[in-house]
Amino acid sequence: MKILTEPIGSIPRSPELVTAVTTQANADELNKLYADAIADTLKEFEETGSPVITDGEQTKSSFVTYPLEGLTNLASEGMTINFEDGHSRQLPLLTKGPFRYGNYASKYLAAAQKLTTLPVKQAIISASALSLIYPPDGINGYPQAEFIADLLNECEKDIRLCLEQGAYKVQMDFTEGRLSLKLDPSGGVLKHFIGLNNQVFDRFTPEEQQKLGVHVCPGGDHDSTHSADIDYADFLPDLFELHVGSFYLQLASEPDRAKVLKVIKQYLKPNQQVFIGVIDVLNPIIETAEEVRDRILEAAAFINTNQLGTTDDCGFSPFCDDVSTTRETAFAKIKARIEGTKLAGEQLSA
Numbered sequence: 414m415k416i417l418t419e420p421i422g423s424i425p426r427s428p429e430l431v432t433a434v435t436t437q438a439n440a441d442e443l444n445k446l447y448a449d450a451i452a453d454t455l456k457e458f459e460e461t462g463s464p465v466i467t468d469g470e471q472t473k474s475s476f477v478t479y480p481l482e483g484l485t486n487l488a489s490e491g492m493t494i495n496f497e498d499g500h501s502r503q504l505p506l507l508t509k510g511p512f513r514y515g516n517y518a519s520k521y522l523a524a525a526q527k528l529t530t531l532p533v534k535q536a537i538i539s540a541s542a543l544s545l546i547y548p549p550d551g552i553n554g555y556p557q558a559e560f561i562a563d564l565l566n567e568c569e570k571d572i573r574l575c576l577e578q579g580a581y582k583v584q585m586d587f588t589e590g591r592l593s594l595k596l597d598p599s600g601g602v603l604k605h606f607i608g609l610n611n612q613v614f615d616r617f618t619p620e621e622q623q624k625l626g627v628h629v630c631p632g633g634d635h636d637s638t639h640s641a642d643i644d645y646a647d648f649l650p651d652l653f654e655l656h657v658g659s660f661y662l663q664l665a666s667e668p669d670r671a672k673v674l675k676v677i678k679q680y681l682k683p684n685q686q687v688f689i690g691v692i693d694v695l696n697p698i699i700e701t702a703e704e705v706r707d708r709i710l711e712a713a714a715f716i717n718t719n720q721l722g723t724t725d726d727c728g729f730s731p732f733c734d735d736v737s738t739t740r741e742t743a744f745a746k747i748k749a750r751i752e753g754t755k756l757a758g759e760q761l762s763a
Contacts, residue, residue, distance in 0.1 A: 416761075420463065422536040423467075431736055451472065451524055452528055457740070465581055484513075487508060488505060491546055519578045526578070572625065582624055584661065590606060591643050607655060611654070633694055633726065633731065645673045646672070649677060653685065666696070674712055675715060686720050687716060690727070691709060691725075699742060701749060705723070
């Protein structure tokens with residue numbers, strides 16, 4: 414039995430690239446480092462035996478801010494997201510309309526496809542995350558309803574360009590989903606986010622929706638999280654209402670995996686596939702293939718194997734300055750996922 418396996422997206426950048434980005438090196442130096450980083454990442458991905466790869470998000474500022482690169486109608490006073498270790502990330506704030514992306518993810522996809530013959534998946538940011546850049550006090554002459562209309566159009570375009578470019582899968586990153594229950598335990602914000610993202614997904618045919626996926630986790634930045642204390646049981650019932658074919662769920666680092674798997678079994682729909690996280694990206698200890706196999710066999714007791722896949726809990730470096738994990742560790746963990754998934758498939762076929 415073959416069990417599908419896919420990465421989430423980001424791979425730690427080399428120390429040289431991180432230094433160049435954080436010190437704002439000149440464009441020529443940075444572009445050369447970017448080109449080398451993409452080529453090296455694809456090569457190392459291929460060497461793991463991964464059937465599906467990504468560019469490692471080597472040239473993204475972050476998984477969330479790439480569409481905002483180059484925009485001049487932003488200020489720095491946006492929403493702050495606090496992590497458990499005390500550090501925080503801050504979103505920018507839109508200062509005037511109209512809202513248009515400054516950058517589309519298909520650019521990264523096209524650059525990667527030139528250097529590999531393997532299927533390449535592409536991560537994109539959610540409409541719900543970008544909705545948070547609209548100021549609470551509004552913008553004179555640019556009402557929130559008009560902003561949302563523009564946002565939905567731009568998010569649809571981001572996805573559609575990737576599909577037209579031949580992406581194996583387009584994965585929407587939705588890490589703010591679990592966080593929303595921390596900010597609003599009533600679930601109202603979460604339901605709003607689900608509805609907003611479904612307005613984007615509903616612009617695609619059922620066949621196209623099967624090539625779309627959603628990734629969720631409690632955050633993963635500098636080996637810290639922002640919402641790991643939120644119970645999956647409060648989150649998953651709404652999550653599986655999203656109109657996509659694939660769900661990528663952090664699970665390896667979850668303290669009670671069996672409890673989560675029971676909830677997945679209850680709410681997973683027949684036309685949906687769940688890729689469970691079998692690699693803890695925040696733990697420096699590299700999993701063995703046997704540990705990965707055992708996590709998959711545990712999940713197979715709850716989920717039909719034809720709906721079961723494997724992934725990593727999160728991207729390894731979703732922000733460009735995150736050096737908490739080395740490239741060597743990331744690729745060793747990915748290789749363990751590939752080998753462990755194969756072992757599980759063989760055992761389930763026996």
